[in-house]
Amino acid sequence: xxxxxxxxxFQQIADNICEKIISGEYPVFSKxxxxxxxxxxxxxxxxxxxxxxxxxxxxxxxxxxxxxxYFVTEEAPQRIVQLRKEEFFRHEMPEFIRQVKxxxxxxxxxxxxxxxxxxxx
Amino acid sequence: xxxxxxxxxFQQIADNICEKIISGEYPVFSKxxxxxxxxxxxxxxxxxxxxxxxxxxxxxxxxxxxxxxYFVTEEAPQRIVQLRKEEFFRHEMPEFIRQVKxxxxxxxxxxxxxxxxxxxx
DNA sequence: TGCAGTGTACTAGATCACTATAACAGTAAA
DNA sequence: TTTACTGTTATAGTGATCTAGTACACTGCA
Numbered sequence: 359x360x361x362x363x364x365x366x367x368f369q370q371i372a373d374n375i376c377e378k379i380i381s382g383e384y385p386v387f388s389k390x391x392x393x394x395x396x397x398x399x400x401x402x403x404x405x406x407x408x409x410x411x412x413x414x415x416x417x418x419x420x421x422x423x424x425x426x427x428y429f430v431t432e433e434a435p436q437r438i439v440q441l442r443k444e445e446f447f448r449h450e451m452p453e454f455i456r457q458v459k460x461x462x463x464x465x466x467x468x469x470x471x472x473x474x475x476x477x478x479x
Numbered sequence: 480x481x482x483x484x485x486x487x488x489f490q491q492i493a494d495n496i497c498e499k500i501i502s503g504e505y506p507v508f509s510k511x512x513x514x515x516x517x518x519x520x521x522x523x524x525x526x527x528x529x530x531x532x533x534x535x536x537x538x539x540x541x542x543x544x545x546x547x548x549y550f551v552t553e554e555a556p557q558r559i560v561q562l563r564k565e566e567f568f569r570h571e572m573p574e575f576i577r578q579v580k581x582x583x584x585x586x587x588x589x590x591x592x593x594x595x596x597x598x599x600x
Numbered sequence: 601t602g603c604a605g606t607g608t609a610c611t612a613g614a615t616c617a618c619t620a621t622a623a624c625a626g627t628a629a630a
Numbered sequence: 631t632t633t634a635c636t637g638t639t640a641t642a643g644t645g646a647t648c649t650a651g652t653a654c655a656c657t658g659c660a
Contacts, residue, residue: 365485366646366647367647368647368648377581392607393607394605394606394607404649405609405648406647406648406649408607408609409647409648411607422606424606424608424655424656425605425606425607425655425656425658426606426658427605427606427607439582442578442581442582443582443584446578446582446584451591451592454571454575455595455596457567458596458599459599460498460501460502461560461564461567462560462600463567463599464599464600465599468596470572471572471575471576472593474576475576475579475589475592475593478584478586479585489618513635513636513637514636514637514638515637523618524619524620526619526620526639527619529637529639530617532637543636544636544637545627545636545637545638546625546627547628547637548637603658603659603660604658604659604660605658605659606656606657606658607654607655607656607657608654608656610652612649612650612651612652613648613650614647614648615646615648615649616647617644617645617646617647618644618645618646619642619645620642620643621640621641621642621643622640622641622642623638623639623640623641624638624639624640625637625639626636626637626638627635627637628633628636629632629633629635630631
């Protein structure tokens with residue numbers, strides 16, 4: 359996996375896992391890759407994955423059974439979407455609007471954006 | 480100034496200065512605060528400001544006269560807007576759209592966004 | 601019981617961003 | 631010339647993050 363240096367690696371991995379959960383790649387109740395396996399896949403140290411998993415566990419997105427592995431909780435998808443929506447409306451959307459105004463983008467330039475957003479249900 | 484820990488401080492200061500330039504707070508050809516003064520205002524070390532200024536100089540947004548200070552270049556506002564537009568269309572907008580789709584936001588939830596964007600000329 | 605795979609914990613070290621501090625050099629103006 | 635600004639450079643130290651490596655404990659299964 360490639361990482362931006364604008365954010366902690368463990369946070370990026372957490373985001374990545376969360377997206378796999380809400381996209382269905384990691385279904386509810388399923389076991390996610392072990393700390394060591396994930397570390398190998400991501401190309402990072404297993405301690406870094408450990409930190410990621412502990413964070414996600416603290417947020418009740420995964421839970422673990424010692425000696426067995428980590429599992430996606432039943433409430434995970436709902437929690438992730440909820441947390442992300444809050445973040446989206448509190449920060450990302452206002453910042454996005456601020457950018458548009460600061461750059462003084464025209465309706466013409468924004469047309470592709472509208473086209474994409476209008477595809478939403 | 481408050482800083483997010485998601486990005487280097489020097490980069491956030493550079494962004495801040497760029498916004499002051501395109502908003503007109505730092506007009507073309509004007510002298511911007513000295514390294515030490517800016518450091519005091521921002522509450523950081525002057526080496527950090529030095530790094531910021533060197534970056535901005537590398538991008539031809541400011542230039543300097545040793546012993547006198549740093550000045551906004553004539554082409555600065557245009558360059559900043561151009562660089563930011565490129566960045567916006569290459570990364571921020573696609574990422575924003577990706578988020579909207581991932582969170583499966585409804586037209587209803589997006590209405591405030593449309594309202595804001597339609598205010599653009 | 602033994603083994604393989606799992607989580608967990610610990611120490612040590614590398615790297616990076618930023619800070620703290622100092623010293624040096626150019627410019628303008630009194 | 632002196633003073634008070636400027637930029638510039640250098641060294642050392644701190645804190646956070648991530649890596650490297652090791653060791654230990656738990657679980658399921660052959």
